[in-house]
Amino acid sequence: MKKIVVLTGAGISAESGLKTFRDSDGLWEGFNIEDVATPEAWRRNPELVQNFYNERRKSVLEAQPNAAHIALAKLEEKYEVTVITQNIDDLHERGGSTNVVHLHGIITRSQSSKNPSLTYPIDGWEIKMGEKCELGSQLRAHVVWFGEAVPMIGKAARICTGADIFILVGSSLAVYPAAGLVDYVPRDTPKYIVDPKIPYMNRDSSYIKIEEKASIGVVTLVTRLLNEE
Ligand code: NAD
Numbered sequence: 001m002k003k004i005v006v007l008t009g010a011g012i013s014a015e016s017g018l019k020t021f022r023d024s025d026g027l028w029e030g031f032n033i034e035d036v037a038t039p040e041a042w043r044r045n046p047e048l049v050q051n052f053y054n055e056r057r058k059s060v061l062e063a064q065p066n067a068a069h070i071a072l073a074k075l076e077e078k079y080e081v082t083v084i085t086q087n088i089d090d091l092h093e094r095g096g097s098t099n100v101v102h103l104h105g106i107i108t109r110s111q112s113s114k115n116p117s118l119t120y121p122i123d124g125w126e127i128k129m130g131e132k133c134e135l136g137s138q139l140r141a142h143v144v145w146f147g148e149a150v151p152m153i154g155k156a157a158r159i160c161t162g163a164d165i166f167i168l169v170g171s172s173l174a175v176y177p178a179a180g181l182v183d184y185v186p187r188d189t190p191k192y193i194v195d196p197k198i199p200y201m202n203r204d205s206s207y208i209k210i211e212e213k214a215s216i217g218v219v220t221l222v223t224r225l226l227n228e229e
Pocket of ligand 1: 104169
């Protein structure tokens, strides 16, 4: 079976009603990134950060996977597929994908604020202040903040080196180290990008560009790949 590696960003979940980062005003749901998505923000005002992610979690739980998430799962009928996502939502899993690597964590789990490898399921949508991990430290969202290590990056890079086909969907490629993953894909691997506003691609003209929203572009591409010999 050929190996397909799909790298997704916030754009794939936009049509499920979850806002991207940079599309509009450089804010995330009205907040500066530095105020809600950094270790400094947590030290300064943990309640604000906790509430911000509780609200994001609520939106994720209310959202449904869209046609693009569902189409990517269908690729598994014919290919060995790994989805590497920068997203913290669980819409790939709920869309049916069985092999998903979350580079930036997943908001439906909590994490120890002392040891990031200690993660737990969350009952409902809210992590409350005062809820503690087994080490006695406050629980926070299981997401990677700016300035924190990205533990899955090595595994993701290795997966990219083995891609027979590579698909990039809905990412501005502005967040590192995730954006650097495209450099691990072998030069002669066919590469596709689906985005209604194709990002600047670091001199790389080898991508087949599908300038469409994910719900249209991914569905078209998946149909094409499923019909290929
Ligand atoms: P980004 O916001 O920087 O870029 C979004 C990209 O998606 C843009 O290139 C835009 O043109 C494209 N896009 C917009 N609508 C689209 C659609 N309907 N179909 C396809 N593409 C569309 O997102 P990023 O590159 O993923 O980086 C932002 C960071 O923010 C990520 O690391 C992620 O962790 C976090 N984030 C996650 C979510 C989520 O989990 N759903 C939402 C917002 C931000």
